[in-house]
Amino acid sequence: MGMAEALQVLLRATADWLQLEQRRGIHSIVVNEELLRSVAHSGGIHPQAQPVRHSFKEPVTMDSKSPKSRKITIGLETSPEVSPAQNPIRRPASARLDDMEMLSREVLPCQLCPHLAQSRKQVVFGHGNLNAALMFIGEAPGMEEDEQGLPFVGKAGQLLNRMIKAMGLDREDVYIANVLKCRPDTPGQAYGNRKPTPEEMERCNPYLLRQVEIIQPRVIVALGATALQGLFGNPNESITRSRGKWRSFRDIPLMPTYHPSYLLHKESVPDQAMIEKRKVWEDMLSVMEKLDIPISAKQRGYFSQ
Ligand code: SF4
Known part of the structure; x- marks a missing residue:
């Protein structure tokens, strides 16, 4: 055998x-x-x-902290069911685990961006359920993500977790990845993050594409303009224009919405923050509808005046 x-x-x-x-x-x-x-x-x-x-149904969670210490967590599925009829091209979970494992072996030691390979603490490969119907894609790891080797673990990640919970899901039901797998360097600065350059995103993009191909989610949510620009390879993509409108990425419905960091940034002006959060929630309701997740009256009523 x-x-x-x-x-x-x-x-x-x-x-x-x-x-x-x-x-x-x-x-x-x-x-x-x-x-x-x-x-x-x-x-x-x-x-x-x-x-x-x-x-x-065996969902698979992969923590990719380092090639040596990586652990695979196997749990029982609680995510929305994806029937073979709904997703005929999805490979069996065990094959997806093999594929993702092979990909992570390639990505974790990646040196394609020498400056980032030198400055990063670790590659932030991606995290979540390989059986996920829903995949969130952000822009790049920040300082906390670089420390922990996991995407969306800082304040923005906590807000994303709350959004996922409000949808009636759990973080372990979805898959989360970034268009850039290494923290963009900030020479001379211990704190702060910078936006990835188009060249960096282009170099890293094949890894994300393979993650999408392996997971074959039913819906992708692109978080923020940079994620949208990286995914479509177009620096002119505007999140203000695109937000809330369904797109297609590799034949998968994609919903662009604001990055949680943007919502946190708006919190200094509570009224504005509420308006922007409501827009994001409307986008999540559309995502739930697309995924056939039942929406309660309470969920519909969040943010209603
Ligand atoms: S950002 Fe992507 S392409 Fe660049 S070194 Fe990291 S993993 Fe490799």
Whole structure:
């Protein structure tokens, strides 16, 4: 049995045990990648040892802190269901895990932007559910993301988490990535972030495209002008003009909306902040409709006067 096949069998066998754990109230476990490999190599799992349950869907969460310490978290799906009919081109979860793993091995040591490779603490690969129906794409890691190796973990990330919660989802239900995987350098400055250059985004873009191809989300949300510019390779993209209007990216519906940092920036003027937050919430309601997520009267009424 090849390694990929053995890993697939191991994942499926683990599925039954995870369902038992879920009934016991445990919703995720951490699996050491090297252990998985050694088990797969050992051939100790027999393909017929555990039946595959058709009802089981194995979402996969990948933390990419460093190539050595990376861990794979496997949990039971709580995200909106994507049926094969809705997404016929999506590969099985185990194949997507393999693909994403292979991609992360390529990205984590990337030196294509020598200045960023030198200044970064770590590459911020992306994080979330490989089974996600919804993918958020931002611009680039900031200082906190660079520290933690995860996207959207600072104040803007907390606001994004609240938006996701308000949609009735959890951060672990979605996938989050940036158009640039390394923190843009700010020579001479310990604090502050800068916008990625078009050249940097162009260099990094193939990685994001492959993430999109692997996950095949049903909907993408582009957060802010820079994400839009990076995705479409057009520095003239305007978030003010595009916000709230459906676009198509690689045949996937894409909703452009404001970056959470912009909303935080507006908080110094509460009335304006409320107006802008309401616009973003309207965009999220459109996303929920597109994903067939039921919308309650309370959700519809957020921000209504
Ligand atoms: S920003 Fe992207 S292309 Fe540039 S070094 Fe980092 S991972 Fe590589």
